Amino acid sequence: MLMTERDRLAQEIRTLAARLGRNRTSLIPILLEIKRKYHTIDSYAMQVIADLLGIHPVEVNSVVSFYAFLGDRRQGRFVIRLCRTISCDMQGKSRVKRQLENDLGIGFGETTPDGKFTLEYANCMGMCDQGPALLVNDRIYTRVTPEKVHEILEECRRVFGVHAAETKEVVFK
Amino acid sequence: MSSLPTYTEQIPEAGLRAAMGMDRPGIISAIGASGLKGRGGAGFPTGVKWNFAAAAQADQKFVICNADEGEPGTFKDRVILQEHADLVFEGMTIAGKAIGAHEGILFLRGEYAYLRGHLEAALAGRRDRNLLGRGILGSNLDFDIRIFMGAGAYICGEETALIEALEGFRGEPRNRPPFPVNTGFMGRPSIVNNVETLAWAACILGNGPEWFRSHGTEKSTGRKIFSVSGDCARPGVYEFPMGLTVAELLREVGGEDAKAAQIGGAAGQCVPAKDFKRSIAFEDIPTGGSVIVLGPQRDMLDVLHNFLEFFVDESCGQCAPCRLGTTKLLEGLDMLRKGTCSMAYLKELCSLGETMQVASKCGLGQSSPNAFLSVVANFREELMGRIPTHA
Numbered sequence: 328m329l330m331t332e333r334d335r336l337a338q339e340i341r342t343l344a345a346r347l348g349r350n351r352t353s354l355i356p357i358l359l360e361i362k363r364k365y366h367t368i369d370s371y372a373m374q375v376i377a378d379l380l381g382i383h384p385v386e387v388n389s390v391v392s393f394y395a396f397l398g399d400r401r402q403g404r405f406v407i408r409l410c411r412t413i414s415c416d417m418q419g420k421s422r423v424k425r426q427l428e429n430d431l432g433i434g435f436g437e438t439t440p441d442g443k444f445t446l447e448y449a450n451c452m453g454m455c456d457q458g459p460a461l462l463v464n465d466r467i468y469t470r471v472t473p474e475k476v477h478e479i480l481e482e483c484r485r486v487f488g489v490h491a492a493e494t495k496e497v498v499f500k
Numbered sequence: 501m502s503s504l505p506t507y508t509e510q511i512p513e514a515g516l517r518a519a520m521g522m523d524r525p526g527i528i529s530a531i532g533a534s535g536l537k538g539r540g541g542a543g544f545p546t547g548v549k550w551n552f553a554a555a556a557q558a559d560q561k562f563v564i565c566n567a568d569e570g571e572p573g574t575f576k577d578r579v580i581l582q583e584h585a586d587l588v589f590e591g592m593t594i595a596g597k598a599i600g601a602h603e604g605i606l607f608l609r610g611e612y613a614y615l616r617g618h619l620e621a622a623l624a625g626r627r628d629r630n631l632l633g634r635g636i637l638g639s640n641l642d643f644d645i646r647i648f649m650g651a652g653a654y655i656c657g658e659e660t661a662l663i664e665a666l667e668g669f670r671g672e673p674r675n676r677p678p679f680p681v682n683t684g685f686m687g688r689p690s691i692v693n694n695v696e697t698l699a700w701a702a703c704i705l706g707n708g709p710e711w712f713r714s715h716g717t718e719k720s721t722g723r724k725i726f727s728v729s730g731d732c733a734r735p736g737v738y739e740f741p742m743g744l745t746v747a748e749l750l751r752e753v754g755g756e757d758a759k760a761a762q763i764g765g766a767a768g769q770c771v772p773a774k775d776f777k778r779s780i781a782f783e784d785i786p787t788g789g790s791v792i793v794l795g796p797q798r799d800m801l802d803v804l805h806n807f808l809e810f811f812v813d814e815s816c817g818q819c820a821p822c823r824l825g826t827t828k829l830l831e832g833l834d835m836l837r838k839g840t841c842s843m844a845y846l847k848e849l850c851s852l853g854e855t856m857q858v859a860s861k862c863g864l865g866q867s868s869p870n871a872f873l874s875v876v877a878n879f880r881e882e883l884m885g886r887i888p889t890h891a
Binding site for chain 2: 350351352353354355356358359380389390393394395396397408411412413414416417449450451452453454455456457458462465466467
């Protein structure tokens with residue numbers, strides 16, 4: 328990582344800590360923001376956060392590694408989380424899974440080489456009466472069929488395309 | 501979505517206005533008299549919980565709303581937060597007055613992040629109407645609510661794990677006692693209540709405890725919101741009185757031909773058709789509201805496999821009975837699916853399940869073998885000597 332990028336990340340974390348509070352109770356809120364914006368929480372970010380909150384970086388790592396929405400692995404700009412729990416399973420999640428893999432050319436737990444998409448499973452996301460359900464970042468899709476998968480991915484690509492030339496961060500709403 | 505009749509009949513803020521005219525013991529005795537029990541599934545009497553926290557001496561207390569709805573097959577809290585958020589916040593404010601807290605925290609699961617904008621708007625609206633903030637409705641009550649986002653962990657539905665997450669730690673359950681009502685968030689007395697429990701508390705203050713008691717059974721008073729999914733004609737959210745039979749519920753949702761119903765989510769029990777006359781209540785089949793209808797064509801081993809994968813993934817790993825037990829049960833299930841499990845080994849697996857029920861540290865581990873044990877008890881003819889179908 329270039330020094331300038333590191334400086335920018337450190338500054339961002341300082342701003343977040345100033346807004347959310349420089350104490351341990353702010354740890355998860357800070358981590359969620361960093362993950363959302365940078366799609367990863369690397370060891371440098373963990374060190375900066377630890378210094379600001381006055382805790383050991385291992386403490387930060389232990390929290391990062393515990394929660395499904397955190398984790399230090401780099402993820403794509405769009406994280407697709409397919410619900411794998413019973414009701415969505417009974418409503419045909421396996422075929423949606425297969426089509427997601429076919430259309431993106433990656434397996435679950437992987438990220439496309441262009442860094443756009445990550446495929447993951449999620450446990451019950453509370454859409455059991457309208458399954459199969461999936462989340463794309465914070466956006467929920469219900470009654471997903473294998474044919475609809477392409478449409479959902481195209482929607483993401485359009486959002487990405489519009490902003491691709493800009494340096495501003497894309498927030499998918 | 502089905503209607504929520506008694507919820508939608510509520511007069512806005514009737515409960516809060518009534519609570520303003522009452523003293524703290526008055527509010528707690530009204531909740532106690534209603535017989536309201538925790539709607540998240542554990543069924544602890546709400547009045548007792550509030551009374552413990554009210555009696556505790558501390559410089560700060562907290563009201564925490566548990567919106568970490570993660571039990572498979574449960575989605576009623578999402579609907580309540582979408583359609584009746586004010587009722588939940590009203591209940592939190594009443595709880596704040598009852599126990600002497602000035603701060604409320606809504607712990608919203610990460611998967612429900614899309615609800616946050618709507619909820620923040622509802623909170624802002626309440627501040628504008630003097631229903632939150634300083635001197636609520638001209639009284640001397642100061643109370644405000646903030647939202648804390650979860651980061652994706654089923655275990656955080658367990659109240660002490662939830663508090664660990666709030667404090668910035670891994671969501672690993674604490675030893676109890678001490679209970680959160682004495683030593684909760686930041687070591688201060690805290691009540692952790694389910695979304696639905698708090699909404700009912702507001703209704704009870706508005707309509708009186710007798711109104712609530714007029715439905716349900718002696719030990720399970722009132723009505724309950726159910727999340728129904730699976731093999732039925734009309735899945736969705738329903739409101740029924742406590743104590744109705746499984747058969748009655750299945751008739752309402754169009755699932756009469758079911759061979760079993762999983763009640764209480766993955767942590768609940770699998771009720772076979774011969775037991776559909778049993779009633780859904782804390783004294784018979786307890787539930788946080790999840791009902792998954794399993795049609796005649798369902799393979800019980802597939803269902804169990806899904807549940808056990810869930811627990812292997814969501815076990816926090818802190819205590820051995822749960823961390824190792826869930827994995828051993830899943831391995832055993834794979835043997836059953838392949839048709840390579842002896843009866844002696846199945847008995848050992850059941851014995852392991854019973855050990856997990858008594859030796860696990862928290863509710864997740866204690867309830868994780870429930871589905872396995874109830875399927876083995878009720879569907880044994882489906883389990884043994886199977887010929888694997890897929891290559």
